[in-house]
Amino acid sequence: MKQLMLYGLVCGLLLGCAGNRARTLDPAVQAAQEKAAAEKAVLEKKIETNMAIDPNFIPFQKLSPKLDDIGKGQLLRLLPRLKASKAIVVRGYCYRGDIGNAKAASQARAVEVKDFMTKAGIPENHITVRFDTGRKLHGVQLHYK
Template sequence: MSACAQNPAPNGDAPRQGQPAAATNKASAEATKAGAAVAPAADPSLLRFDAKSVKLDDAAQAQLQQLLEPARGAKQIVITGYCDRKEIGNAKGAAIARANAVKSALVKQGVAAKKIRVKYTTDEPLHAAKVDFTS
Protein backbone atom coordinates (compact mmCIF):
# COMPACT_ATOMS: atom_id res chain seq x y z
CA MET A 1 0.00 0.00 0.00
CA SER A 2 2.86 2.41 0.57
CA ALA A 3 3.66 2.24 -3.15
CA CYS A 4 0.49 4.22 -3.89
CA ALA A 5 1.68 7.08 -1.74
CA GLN A 6 4.85 7.35 -3.79
CA ASN A 7 3.08 7.69 -7.14
CA PRO A 8 3.06 11.28 -8.42
CA ALA A 9 -0.22 13.12 -8.80
CA PRO A 10 -1.73 12.44 -12.25
CA ASN A 11 -1.53 16.11 -13.21
CA GLY A 12 2.04 16.51 -12.01
CA ASP A 13 1.11 19.22 -9.50
CA ALA A 14 2.39 17.42 -6.43
CA PRO A 15 4.62 19.66 -4.31
CA ARG A 16 8.31 18.83 -4.50
CA GLN A 17 9.74 17.21 -1.42
CA GLY A 18 10.32 19.87 1.20
CA GLN A 19 8.27 22.44 -0.73
CA PRO A 20 5.03 23.55 0.92
CA ALA A 21 1.82 23.19 -1.09
CA ALA A 22 1.31 26.95 -0.85
CA ALA A 23 4.49 27.51 -2.85
CA THR A 24 3.19 25.19 -5.55
CA ASN A 25 -0.15 27.03 -5.61
CA LYS A 26 1.66 30.38 -5.87
CA ALA A 27 3.72 29.13 -8.79
CA SER A 28 0.55 27.89 -10.47
CA ALA A 29 -1.13 31.27 -9.99
CA GLU A 30 1.90 33.05 -11.45
CA ALA A 31 1.85 30.71 -14.45
CA THR A 32 -1.82 31.55 -14.95
CA LYS A 33 -1.05 35.29 -14.89
CA ALA A 34 1.64 34.72 -17.47
CA GLY A 35 -0.93 33.19 -19.82
CA ALA A 36 0.02 29.55 -19.33
CA ALA A 37 -2.67 27.02 -20.17
CA VAL A 38 -4.74 25.89 -17.22
CA ALA A 39 -7.72 23.63 -16.82
CA PRO A 40 -10.88 25.43 -18.00
CA ALA A 41 -12.67 25.07 -14.67
CA ALA A 42 -9.67 26.08 -12.52
CA ASP A 43 -11.52 29.30 -11.68
CA PRO A 44 -15.28 28.77 -12.02
CA SER A 45 -15.85 32.53 -12.25
CA LEU A 46 -13.64 32.81 -15.36
CA LEU A 47 -15.60 31.88 -18.47
CA ARG A 48 -13.31 31.30 -21.43
CA PHE A 49 -14.18 32.23 -25.01
CA ASP A 50 -12.71 31.15 -28.32
CA ALA A 51 -10.38 33.95 -29.47
CA LYS A 52 -12.69 34.97 -32.32
CA SER A 53 -16.00 34.45 -30.52
CA VAL A 54 -18.31 36.47 -28.30
CA LYS A 55 -20.74 33.59 -27.68
CA LEU A 56 -20.77 31.31 -24.67
CA ASP A 57 -19.95 27.75 -25.72
CA ASP A 58 -21.49 24.68 -24.06
CA ALA A 59 -18.69 24.41 -21.49
CA ALA A 60 -19.09 28.06 -20.48
CA GLN A 61 -22.89 27.66 -20.29
CA ALA A 62 -22.44 24.70 -17.93
CA GLN A 63 -19.90 26.65 -15.89
CA LEU A 64 -22.32 29.56 -15.67
CA GLN A 65 -24.84 27.29 -13.95
CA GLN A 66 -22.40 27.00 -11.02
CA LEU A 67 -22.46 30.79 -10.67
CA LEU A 68 -26.24 31.20 -10.52
CA GLU A 69 -26.69 30.71 -6.78
CA PRO A 70 -23.91 33.12 -5.75
CA ALA A 71 -25.12 35.58 -8.40
CA ARG A 72 -28.66 35.56 -7.06
CA GLY A 73 -27.40 36.16 -3.51
CA ALA A 74 -24.91 38.88 -4.39
CA LYS A 75 -25.59 42.57 -3.79
CA GLN A 76 -23.59 43.53 -6.85
CA ILE A 77 -22.01 41.66 -9.74
CA VAL A 78 -19.17 42.96 -11.87
CA ILE A 79 -18.51 41.18 -15.15
CA THR A 80 -15.23 42.00 -16.82
CA GLY A 81 -14.87 41.10 -20.48
CA TYR A 82 -11.38 40.30 -21.73
CA CYS A 83 -9.95 40.37 -25.23
CA ASP A 84 -6.31 40.45 -26.28
CA ARG A 85 -5.89 43.58 -28.39
CA LYS A 86 -2.75 42.10 -29.97
CA GLU A 87 -4.87 39.35 -31.56
CA ILE A 88 -8.22 41.00 -32.34
CA GLY A 89 -8.80 44.25 -34.23
CA ASN A 90 -11.85 45.47 -32.29
CA ALA A 91 -10.75 44.07 -28.94
CA LYS A 92 -12.80 46.60 -26.95
CA GLY A 93 -16.00 45.66 -28.75
CA ALA A 94 -15.30 41.94 -28.35
CA ALA A 95 -14.50 42.29 -24.63
CA ILE A 96 -17.71 44.24 -24.00
CA ALA A 97 -19.74 41.76 -26.06
CA ARG A 98 -18.35 38.87 -24.00
CA ALA A 99 -19.27 40.56 -20.73
CA ASN A 100 -22.74 41.33 -22.08
CA ALA A 101 -23.19 37.71 -23.21
CA VAL A 102 -22.56 36.57 -19.65
CA LYS A 103 -24.86 39.30 -18.28
CA SER A 104 -27.66 38.25 -20.65
CA ALA A 105 -27.29 34.61 -19.67
CA LEU A 106 -27.48 35.49 -15.96
CA VAL A 107 -30.52 37.73 -16.48
CA LYS A 108 -32.29 34.94 -18.43
CA GLN A 109 -31.73 32.74 -15.38
CA GLY A 110 -33.41 35.22 -13.04
CA VAL A 111 -30.55 37.40 -11.82
CA ALA A 112 -31.60 41.05 -11.53
CA ALA A 113 -30.03 43.12 -14.32
CA LYS A 114 -29.85 46.23 -12.14
CA LYS A 115 -27.21 44.70 -9.90
CA ILE A 116 -24.89 43.76 -12.79
CA ARG A 117 -22.15 46.12 -13.97
CA VAL A 118 -20.15 45.42 -17.12
CA LYS A 119 -16.59 46.53 -17.78
CA TYR A 120 -13.75 45.45 -20.05
CA THR A 121 -10.01 45.21 -20.48
CA THR A 122 -7.84 44.59 -23.53
CA ASP A 123 -4.52 44.71 -21.68
CA GLU A 124 -4.23 41.01 -20.89
CA PRO A 125 -3.67 38.09 -23.28
CA LEU A 126 -6.99 36.51 -22.34
CA HIS A 127 -10.25 35.76 -24.14
CA ALA A 128 -12.77 35.42 -21.34
CA ALA A 129 -15.25 37.04 -19.01
CA LYS A 130 -14.74 37.15 -15.23
CA VAL A 131 -17.67 37.30 -12.84
CA ASP A 132 -17.05 38.91 -9.42
CA PHE A 133 -19.61 39.10 -6.61
CA THR A 134 -19.97 41.39 -3.60
CA SER A 135 -22.20 40.41 -0.72
Protein backbone atom coordinates in the same frame (compact mmCIF):
# COMPACT_ATOMS: atom_id res chain seq x y z
CA MET B 1 -61.82 -19.32 -12.32
CA LYS B 2 -62.53 -16.58 -14.86
CA GLN B 3 -60.59 -14.08 -12.75
CA LEU B 4 -57.59 -16.40 -12.61
CA MET B 5 -57.63 -16.87 -16.38
CA LEU B 6 -58.02 -13.13 -16.94
CA TYR B 7 -55.13 -12.46 -14.55
CA GLY B 8 -52.95 -14.96 -16.42
CA LEU B 9 -53.85 -13.43 -19.76
CA VAL B 10 -53.02 -9.88 -18.59
CA CYS B 11 -49.70 -11.02 -17.09
CA GLY B 12 -48.81 -12.82 -20.28
CA LEU B 13 -49.57 -9.77 -22.40
CA LEU B 14 -47.54 -7.50 -20.13
CA LEU B 15 -44.56 -9.84 -20.17
CA GLY B 16 -44.78 -10.13 -23.94
CA CYS B 17 -44.81 -6.34 -24.36
CA ALA B 18 -41.86 -5.90 -22.03
CA GLY B 19 -39.89 -8.53 -23.91
CA ASN B 20 -40.65 -6.92 -27.28
CA ARG B 21 -39.40 -3.54 -26.11
CA ALA B 22 -36.03 -4.92 -25.16
CA ARG B 23 -35.65 -6.73 -28.47
CA THR B 24 -36.86 -3.89 -30.73
CA LEU B 25 -34.29 -1.31 -29.62
CA ASP B 26 -32.85 -0.07 -32.88
CA PRO B 27 -29.03 -0.33 -32.97
CA ALA B 28 -28.82 3.14 -34.57
CA VAL B 29 -30.90 4.64 -31.75
CA GLN B 30 -28.79 2.86 -29.16
CA ALA B 31 -25.58 4.10 -30.81
CA ALA B 32 -26.92 7.67 -30.89
CA GLN B 33 -27.84 7.46 -27.20
CA GLU B 34 -24.38 6.17 -26.31
CA LYS B 35 -22.73 8.92 -28.38
CA ALA B 36 -24.85 11.61 -26.67
CA ALA B 37 -23.96 10.21 -23.26
CA ALA B 38 -20.26 10.22 -24.14
CA GLU B 39 -20.45 13.82 -25.41
CA LYS B 40 -22.23 14.88 -22.23
CA ALA B 41 -19.53 13.23 -20.12
CA VAL B 42 -16.80 15.09 -22.06
CA LEU B 43 -18.67 18.38 -21.61
CA GLU B 44 -19.05 17.78 -17.87
CA LYS B 45 -15.33 17.04 -17.58
CA LYS B 46 -14.42 20.29 -19.36
CA ILE B 47 -16.76 22.25 -17.07
CA GLU B 48 -15.21 20.60 -14.02
CA THR B 49 -11.71 21.44 -15.28
CA ASN B 50 -12.62 25.12 -15.76
CA MET B 51 -14.26 25.22 -12.33
CA ALA B 52 -11.13 23.75 -10.75
CA ILE B 53 -8.81 26.28 -12.43
CA ASP B 54 -10.92 29.38 -11.70
CA PRO B 55 -14.68 29.07 -11.23
CA ASN B 56 -15.19 32.82 -11.81
CA PHE B 57 -13.40 32.97 -15.19
CA ILE B 58 -15.45 31.94 -18.22
CA PRO B 59 -13.11 31.31 -21.18
CA PHE B 60 -14.12 32.21 -24.73
CA GLN B 61 -12.67 31.10 -28.04
CA LYS B 62 -10.13 33.68 -29.26
CA LEU B 63 -12.27 34.91 -32.16
CA SER B 64 -15.73 34.38 -30.67
CA PRO B 65 -18.02 36.67 -28.70
CA LYS B 66 -20.50 33.82 -28.11
CA LEU B 67 -20.88 31.85 -24.90
CA ASP B 68 -20.31 28.13 -25.57
CA ASP B 69 -21.83 25.14 -23.77
CA ILE B 70 -18.88 24.92 -21.38
CA GLY B 71 -19.33 28.53 -20.31
CA LYS B 72 -23.08 28.06 -19.94
CA GLY B 73 -22.50 25.01 -17.74
CA GLN B 74 -20.02 26.93 -15.65
CA LEU B 75 -22.49 29.80 -15.19
CA LEU B 76 -25.29 27.41 -14.30
CA ARG B 77 -23.14 26.01 -11.50
CA LEU B 78 -22.40 29.54 -10.25
CA LEU B 79 -26.02 30.73 -10.37
CA PRO B 80 -26.88 30.06 -6.71
CA ARG B 81 -23.94 32.22 -5.57
CA LEU B 82 -24.63 34.86 -8.20
CA LYS B 83 -28.32 35.10 -7.28
CA ALA B 84 -27.39 35.62 -3.65
CA SER B 85 -25.03 38.48 -4.57
CA LYS B 86 -25.97 42.12 -4.26
CA ALA B 87 -23.44 43.35 -6.84
CA ILE B 88 -21.79 41.56 -9.75
CA VAL B 89 -19.05 42.95 -12.01
CA VAL B 90 -18.76 41.21 -15.37
CA ARG B 91 -15.42 42.07 -16.98
CA GLY B 92 -14.95 41.02 -20.59
CA TYR B 93 -11.41 40.36 -21.83
CA CYS B 94 -10.06 40.34 -25.37
CA TYR B 95 -6.39 41.00 -26.04
CA ARG B 96 -5.90 43.83 -28.53
CA GLY B 97 -2.77 42.18 -29.91
CA ASP B 98 -4.83 39.21 -31.13
CA ILE B 99 -8.02 40.86 -32.37
CA GLY B 100 -8.46 44.01 -34.44
CA ASN B 101 -11.53 45.34 -32.63
CA ALA B 102 -10.77 43.99 -29.18
CA LYS B 103 -12.87 46.59 -27.36
CA ALA B 104 -16.05 45.57 -29.17
CA ALA B 105 -15.27 41.87 -28.68
CA SER B 106 -14.59 42.24 -24.95
CA GLN B 107 -17.80 44.24 -24.50
CA ALA B 108 -19.79 41.69 -26.51
CA ARG B 109 -18.49 38.86 -24.30
CA ALA B 110 -19.42 40.71 -21.13
CA VAL B 111 -22.89 41.51 -22.47
CA GLU B 112 -23.37 37.88 -23.54
CA VAL B 113 -22.71 36.72 -19.96
CA LYS B 114 -24.87 39.50 -18.52
CA ASP B 115 -27.77 38.50 -20.79
CA PHE B 116 -27.41 34.86 -19.74
CA MET B 117 -27.53 35.85 -16.08
CA THR B 118 -30.56 38.13 -16.47
CA LYS B 119 -32.43 35.38 -18.32
CA ALA B 120 -31.59 33.10 -15.39
CA GLY B 121 -33.28 35.50 -12.97
CA ILE B 122 -30.53 37.80 -11.72
CA PRO B 123 -31.74 41.41 -11.59
CA GLU B 124 -30.11 43.54 -14.25
CA ASN B 125 -29.46 46.39 -11.82
CA HIS B 126 -27.15 44.07 -9.81
CA ILE B 127 -24.82 43.64 -12.80
CA THR B 128 -22.12 46.05 -13.98
CA VAL B 129 -20.32 45.46 -17.29
CA ARG B 130 -16.65 46.36 -17.82
CA PHE B 131 -14.01 45.43 -20.40
CA ASP B 132 -10.24 45.06 -20.65
CA THR B 133 -8.09 44.78 -23.78
CA GLY B 134 -4.66 45.01 -22.18
CA ARG B 135 -4.27 41.49 -20.79
CA LYS B 136 -3.62 38.39 -22.87
CA LEU B 137 -6.96 36.85 -21.87
CA HIS B 138 -10.02 35.80 -23.83
CA GLY B 139 -13.02 35.41 -21.60
CA VAL B 140 -15.11 36.96 -18.85
CA GLN B 141 -14.16 37.37 -15.19
CA LEU B 142 -16.91 37.58 -12.57
CA HIS B 143 -16.52 39.47 -9.29
CA TYR B 144 -19.42 39.35 -6.86
CA LYS B 145 -20.20 40.30 -3.27
